[in-house]
Amino acid sequence: MEKEAVNKKTTDTANTVRLIRSQLLSMAEPEYKAFQSKLIPTMEPDRIIGIRTPLLRKYAKALTRDHKQAEEFLDSLPHSYYEENNLHGFLLETIKDYDQCICRLEAFLPFVDNWATCDGTVPKVLKKYPERTLKKAGEWIKSSHTYTCRYGIKVLMDSYLEENFCENILAMAAAVDSEEYYVRMMQAWFFATALAKQYETVLPYLKERCLNTWVHNKTIQKARESYRITAEQKQELQALKLPLPKAKESE
Numbered sequence: 001m002e003k004e005a006v007n008k009k010t011t012d013t014a015n016t017v018r019l020i021r022s023q024l025l026s027m028a029e030p031e032y033k034a035f036q037s038k039l040i041p042t043m044e045p046d047r048i049i050g051i052r053t054p055l056l057r058k059y060a061k062a063l064t065r066d067h068k069q070a071e072e073f074l075d076s077l078p079h080s081y082y083e084e085n086n087l088h089g090f091l092l093e094t095i096k097d098y099d100q101c102i103c104r105l106e107a108f109l110p111f112v113d114n115w116a117t118c119d120g121t122v123p124k125v126l127k128k129y130p131e132r133t134l135k136k137a138g139e140w141i142k143s144s145h146t147y148t149c150r151y152g153i154k155v156l157m158d159s160y161l162e163e164n165f166c167e168n169i170l171a172m173a174a175a176v177d178s179e180e181y182y183v184r185m186m187q188a189w190f191f192a193t194a195l196a197k198q199y200e201t202v203l204p205y206l207k208e209r210c211l212n213t214w215v216h217n218k219t220i221q222k223a224r225e226s227y228r229i230t231a232e233q234k235q236e237l238q239a240l241k242l243p244l245p246k247a248k249e250s251e
Helices: 002-025 030-039 053-063 067-074 082-092 098-111 115-120 124-128 130-140 146-159 167-174 181-197 199-207 213-224 231-238
Strands: none
Touching: 002 053, 002 067, 002 082, 053 067, 053 082, 067 082, 082 098, 082 115, 098 124, 098 130, 098 146, 115 146, 115 181, 124 130, 124 146, 130 146, 130 167, 146 167, 146 181, 167 181, 167 199, 181 199, 181 213, 199 213, 199 231, 213 231
């Protein structure tokens, strides 16, 4: 009986995945697929269906009304398509129980394989428990998996640069030592955003060269592109730009 139950569950999950995939494929827009493929160069074009985010979010909301289907889909890792991963992330955002959300999120993160899915998964419940989430973010940024690490830095950026700000957040992000482009970009985005919100506290990280040269310069570039940074601050930041080794000038 136990084996039959397991087989039935496996069959039900497979049927649910097929049904959901069929629904997703019916939303495809070839032109939008081509546009997305350019935005996510690390993703094979055949794995992108081409669904606009508002439409995918609307479908995720509808899917939550069938708890069994939603749970079966969340159990069906890994997914095949980019939009299936995004749908997974949007479903995680609807989970209200913190422990359940963390459990599901940590099962999902190792399968995240692009910056857009990583950055687009934003469960609201994480912000309700800042101390616990900060501890988790500290674990995620130590991961050797590119997008788990990136996700940890993004959580710091989204939730800890204003009301929950403390200088330790800056040290945590600065301590990440990665050669991965998408981790470094998130570090630069973090520090550029931090400059916009906590300028005087963040500035010493640049003056004292606490970041690797690429992240340091990219932080300055992104900050100087921001309307939240004053003209005087932009001038000060420009003076802190570091020369890149000749071999890396093209990065």
